[in-house]
Amino acid sequence: MTLERSFRLLWVVVLASLAICAISCGTHQRGPSKFSQKLVILGFDGMDPALLDRGMKEGRLPNLSALARRGGSYQLATTHSPESPTAWASFATGVNPGKHNIYDFLVRDTSTYLPDLGMVKVTPPKFLFNYFPIAKPKIESIRGGTSFWVTAGRAGVRSDILTVPVTFPPEDVPEGELLSGLPLPDIRRTMGTFYYFATDLSRYEEGNTEFGGILKRLVFEGDAATSELVGPPNPVVRQRIDAIRGKGPTLSETDRAAIAELQATADVRVPFTVRWDRGAKTAAIDLDGQTISLRQGEWSTWIHLTFKINMLVRVHGMLQMLLMNAGNELQLYMSPVNFEPGNPPTPMSYPSGFSGDLAGQLGDYRTLGWAEATWPLNEGRMDEKTFMDDLMVAFDDRARVILNRVDRKDWDLLVGVIESTDRVQHMMWRLIDPKHPMYDAALAAKYGDSIDRVYKRADDFVGEVVKRIGPDVPVMIVSDHGFHSWRKAVNLNTWLVQQGYMTLQGQQPGEKRLIDLFGGGTFWENVDWSRTRAYAMGIGQIYFNLRGREARGIVSPGAEAKALADDLSAKLLTMRDPDDGSPIIRAVYKRDDIYSGEYLQDASELQVGMHDGYRVSWQTTLGGSPQGIVYPNMKKWSADHGGYDYAITAGVLVSNRPVGAASPRIIDIAPTVLKFFGVTVPGDIDGKPLF
Numbered sequence: 260m261t262l263e264r265s266f267r268l269l270w271v272v273v274l275a276s277l278a279i280c281a282i283s284c285g286t287h288q289r290g291p292s293k294f295s296q297k298l299v300i301l302g303f304d305g306m307d308p309a310l311l312d313r314g315m316k317e318g319r320l321p322n323l324s325a326l327a328r329r330g331g332s333y334q335l336a337t338t339h340s341p342e343s344p345t346a347w348a349s350f351a352t353g354v355n356p357g358k359h360n361i362y363d364f365l366v367r368d369t370s371t372y373l374p375d376l377g378m379v380k381v382t383p384p385k386f387l388f389n390y391f392p393i394a395k396p397k398i399e400s401i402r403g404g405t406s407f408w409v410t411a412g413r414a415g416v417r418s419d420i421l422t423v424p425v426t427f428p429p430e431d432v433p434e435g436e437l438l439s440g441l442p443l444p445d446i447r448r449t450m451g452t453f454y455y456f457a458t459d460l461s462r463y464e465e466g467n468t469e470f471g472g473i474l475k476r477l478v479f480e481g482d483a484a485t486s487e488l489v490g491p492p493n494p495v496v497r498q499r500i501d502a503i504r505g506k507g508p509t510l511s512e513t514d515r516a517a518i519a520e521l522q523a524t525a526d527v528r529v530p531f532t533v534r535w536d537r538g539a540k541t542a543a544i545d546l547d548g549q550t551i552s553l554r555q556g557e558w559s560t561w562i563h564l565t566f567k568i569n570m571l572v573r574v575h576g577m578l579q580m581l582l583m584n585a586g587n588e589l590q591l592y593m594s595p596v597n598f599e600p601g602n603p604p605t606p607m608s609y610p611s612g613f614s615g616d617l618a619g620q621l622g623d624y625r626t627l628g629w630a631e632a633t634w635p636l637n638e639g640r641m642d643e644k645t646f647m648d649d650l651m652v653a654f655d656d657r658a659r660v661i662l663n664r665v666d667r668k669d670w671d672l673l674v675g676v677i678e679s680t681d682r683v684q685h686m687m688w689r690l691i692d693p694k695h696p697m698y699d700a701a702l703a704a705k706y707g708d709s710i711d712r713v714y715k716r717a718d719d720f721v722g723e724v725v726k727r728i729g730p731d732v733p734v735m736i737v738s739d740h741g742f743h744s745w746r747k748a749v750n751l752n753t754w755l756v757q758q759g760y761m762t763l764q765g766q767q768p769g770e771k772r773l774i775d776l777f778g779g780g781t782f783w784e785n786v787d788w789s790r791t792r793a794y795a796m797g798i799g800q801i802y803f804n805l806r807g808r809e810a811r812g813i814v815s816p817g818a819e820a821k822a823l824a825d826d827l828s829a830k831l832l833t834m835r836d837p838d839d840g841s842p843i844i845r846a847v848y849k850r851d852d853i854y855s856g857e858y859l860q861d862a863s864e865l866q867v868g869m870h871d872g873y874r875v876s877w878q879t880t881l882g883g884s885p886q887g888i889v890y891p892n893m894k895k896w897s898a899d900h901g902g903y904d905y906a907i908t909a910g911v912l913v914s915n916r917p918v919g920a921a922s923p924r925i926i927d928i929a930p931t932v933l934k935f936f937g938v939t940v941p942g943d944i945d946g947k948p949l950f
């Protein structure tokens with residue numbers, strides 16, 4: 260086939276698929292309901308039972324109190340580990356993690372021990388002659404089980420499922436519309452790469468931060484400086500690098516040089532110029548054919564960008580920028596590049612046109628799964644006021660989408676989740692806990708009410724929804740876990756080394772960064788696997804180095820593994836804080852005691868449950884073993900839930916219908932919904948209907 264012919268053929272395929280999309284990808288018109296009943300579930304990630312109770316008692320949450328008066332307010336038992344992906348997956352499926360396979364944010368490859376982000380598996384796109392796109396990227400969820408909205412949809416229940424975590428990639432929902440939530444990534448396919456450009460950054464500070472930001476120094480010549488925005492990975496270049504690497508384990512000098520040269524263009528970069536008027540404290544940014552003029556302290560609207568892979572392939576995204584400072588120094592923040600809802604690089608809704616139809620009605624809205632700016636605040640590149648202003652916008656964007664669907668009224672079941680409640684607690688808890696090492700009385704006086712403000716915003720939103728659907732529609736308010744202060748970080752791997760379960764050799768490697776997960780970073784460099792029986796990774800998981808499973812396993816399955824589980828869990832419970840002798844670990848759960856199902860082999864052997872105040876260190880989550888067992892948490896990320904004992908980390912359930920069970924669990928929600936619509940509850944569901 261000539262190049263010209265394949266080119267023409269390609270366009271025929273593209274046009275044909277566009278024509279099909281024009282017919283079927285938009286929002287469909289739904290027929291009349293088969294049901295007389297409606298049900299609404301609103302989720303607030305991480306809403307904590309103690310804070311909720313206090314807010315209701317103090318009369319600050321009247322709409323939630325009104326629901327509770329008609330039904331009740333309960334603690335809702337969470338999952339092992341009490342983390343959002345795990346708990347929301349159990350919410351959707353009604354099963355324990357052994358049947359849905361989401362145990363943590365991270366999974367590990369047993370052949371290499373390398374950590375990877377869990378939830379999705381990505382196959383890159385393919386290009387013919389390194390130019391013509393012949394296969395789209397494939398993104399598959401690793402979640403097993405069946406969502407209750409799918410089971411209900413098969414029975415004719417018309418649903419709207421909005422930004423629920425663990426719904427990316429979107430699944431086909433019979434009779435449904437679904438807008439994806441976490442882990443819907445940014446254009447770089449990360450959880451959220453932010454950008455910070457400033458005149459007062461030193462060369463030393465430039466580069467990628469521990470939590471996924473890109474920092475660049477701006478150097479002005481007169482009034483103008485140029486820089487570049489690092490966009491999506493270039494799949495063509497990545498394909499060429501992979502092809503060279505595929506030649507074999509030892510590469511020639513020429514091949515290595517070729518890879519090094521290609522790596523310089525492995526990401527699509529968009530150059531831009533900043534023109535600075537120091538006197539007026541303004542700047543104009545020329546980016547991708549647009550000029551954005553901002554005053555100091557001003558946010559831009561959404562700026563749409565086109566990233567050119569080659570003449571045939573373009574990727575679309577959008578970002579907002581904030582001119583933080585334009586006085587003596589210039590500081591320019593850019594948000595992660597969000598998918599464009601009308602033109603995402605891969606579908607982010609079901610039907611695929613639904614996300615764009617919403618933008619048609621609402622204007623642009625934030626699409627990134629992790630919608631709040633936790634990372635720039637944690638890295639000290641954003642202040643509390645900016646973080647909170649931005650977080651309220653993130654909340655509003657999710658709320659606008661949900662209210663839009665509430666008003667359509669052409670559904671039987673509506674489920675919407677907002678996660679800003681979780682993010683504000685992670686970042687601002689230090690200002691409500693005077694015992695936290697990052698407590699700051701002056702900041703607390705100004706921002707100590709931040710968490711309460713978001714709970715109040717959630718309450719207002721509940722009131723707004725109830726007003727529109729009427730008081731008699733059953734409503735359940737759900738959270739996936741509670742919260743704890745995180746005062747001290749615990750290096751579990753370092754403890755394993757000290758106790759003789761893990762052996763190190765050679766040099767202590769450098770600190771791990773989130774970007775290492777995406778950029779082929781190195782892990783476990785100094786671990787001697789031939790003398791290591793157990794290793795910690797993720798938030799509270801301890802895996803055994805099992806013979807026949809791990810590539811260099813030494814622990815035999817069966818009696819030896821069982822003895823190790825007994826021995827290690829007993830020792831873990833004796834771990835004390837060297838500073839004051841406090842116990843650190845409240846409970847240790849063995850795999851077979853807490854999980855069952857077809858994905859059992861992917862679970863860790865032990866799940867550690869910490870006391871209030873202690874969490875595994877960030878370095879432990881990525882497998883690192885730095886010096887010392889316990890150290891004060893000096894990050895603004897000051898509260899958490901993952902890795903705490905699940906027994907003290909319950910979420911909430913507020914319902915305007917009384918609930919039969921004395922202690923409801925998150926796995927009970929799915930069967931409750933199915934029974935409510937008269938749909939047979941599948942036999943493998945672990946939960947029990949609540950009403």
Ligand SMILES: [Zn+2]
Binds near residue numbers: 305343681682685900
């Ligand atoms: Zn969280």
